[in-house]
Amino acid sequence: MSLFAAKPERLPLADGGFLAYHRSPGSGPGVVFLGGFTSDMSGVKATTLERWCRGRGQSFVRFDYSGHGASSGRFADGTIGAWAAEALEVLDRLTEGPQILVGSSMGAWLMLLTALARPERIAGLLGLACAADFTEYLLWERLDPPLRERLRRERVISLPSPYGEPYIIALNLIEEATRHRLLDRPELPIHCPVRLIHGMRDTDVPWRISVQVAERLASSDVRVMLLKDGEHTLSREQDLILLTRTLGDMLEGR
Template sequence: MTDTPPEFLDVNGTAIALRRLAGSQPGVVWLGGFRSDMLGTKAETLSSWAQSNGRAYLRHDYSGHGESGGDFVEGTISKWLGESLAVFRAFTEGPQVLVGSSMGAWIALRMVQELRKAGEGERVGGIVLLAPAPDFTSELVEPKLTATHKRDLAEKGFFGVPSEYSSEAYVYTRALIEDGRLNRVMSGPIDTHCPVHVLQGLADPDVPHAHALRLVSLLPADDVTLSLIPDGDHRLSRPQDLDMLIRAVEAISAQGG
C-alpha cells in the first residue's frame, strides 16, 4: 500500500487529499465510490501499473472520505463533482482516461458533461466504468425507501442502513437524494465523445447488472464495450478482476488517448 503522504488542494475551504504520479499521456484519473478512499485495492493496483509503465496517474478523496477534510454527511454529488473537477484541472494536462468505480462512474459521466460545457471536452480521451452506479440515489435508493426511511428523512434529514463494507452504517441524507435528482445522467442519451468500457459483475448485490445494461443503452453504441463478469461482485477486486481492469485501461488508452 502507498506510504507516501498525500498532497492537499483547498477546494472551497476544504482540504482535498490527493496523490499523483508524473508520466506519459494519456494520464489516468481514479474516481472512487461512495464511502471508499484512494487507498483501496483497485486504486492501488492502478498506481502500481502506472508507476511500472511511466504513466501519469491522479487520485483523490472526496470531502468526508479518506484523508480529505470535511464532513461526510454534508456531501452531495454536486459537491464531490466540484472537488473532482478542481483536482482534475489543477493537476492534469492533456488527454486523460477517467476510471470511475460505482458512484465514481456517476462523477466521471458528470465530469465529461461539465468539461464539454466549458469547452474542455477534449481533455477526456476515454472512460472505464466499474460496477457503474450513476443516478443511484434516484434509481436504486429512492425506490426502496421504507416508511421508516421516509419518516427519518423528513424528521431528521437522514437515514442509515447497515453495510457489509463497513462497521458503520451508510448514511443517506435528504440533501444527497435531492441533489442527486439534479445530477441525473440516465434521463436520455449520454454523449461522451470518447470510447467507454464498462465492467459489471453479474453477482453484484448492490448495483444490478440491469442498471449497467440500461446505462450502455444510453451510450453511443460504436464507442462502448461491455464486459459482464459472471461471478463478479460489486467490489471487482479479485486478481482476475484487477487484471481485467488493467486490460480495459490499456485498451481505452490506446483507442482514445
C-alpha cells in the same frame, strides 16, 4: 518505504477545505481514478492502478472526495453535485492534456458527469459497476415508509452496510442528486471510447444499469463486459487483471 506510505498532498478548495490526493508523474494520456460512495483512495483498485501506471510510466492521480478518507469535510454534507465539482477541480488543476477516467460505482456516475462537463479533456472512460443515479434505486427506493418518514424528519440517518462502517444517508444527498440524473436522458453526448465492466452477481447496483448507460452514450466505441461471477466490489485478482488489461488496451487505442 512502501509505495503508498507517503502522506497525501492537499488541493485547497475555495471554501477553505481541501482534497487529499496522490499524483504520479508520467506520460499521457493520464489516468484519474474516481472512487465509490464512502470509499477512499487507499482501496485495492486505486492502489493497483497506481502501481500499474507507475510501472509503465503513465501519469496517475487518485484522490478523496470531501468527507471521504483524508480529505476535509463531513460526509453527511456531501452531494453528487459537490463531489462532481471536486472531480472537475482535480481534472483542471492536477492534470494536463487528455485523461482516461476510471470510475468505480458512484465514481462511474461522477466520471460521466465530468466527461459531459469537459469533453475536450477526456480520452476515454472506464467504469466499474457503474452506479449512475444510484441515490434513487439504491437508497431512496430501498427505504420502507417508516425509514423514509424518519429521513424526512431527521434529515440524516445511519443504515447498516455490508462493507463495514454504516452508511450515512442524508436527505439533501437524495434530493440534490435529482439534478444530475442521467438515465432519464434520451442521449448522453459523450463521444470518446467507453468500457463498462459489471458483475452479474452485483447485489447493490444491477448490471443492467451499465447496459442502460451504454444505450444512451452517443459514442459508437462502447463495450459492456459482464462478469457472470462478478460482485459489486470487483476487487478479486481476476477482476484487477481485467481492469488493468482493459485500461492498457484503451491507452494503446485498441
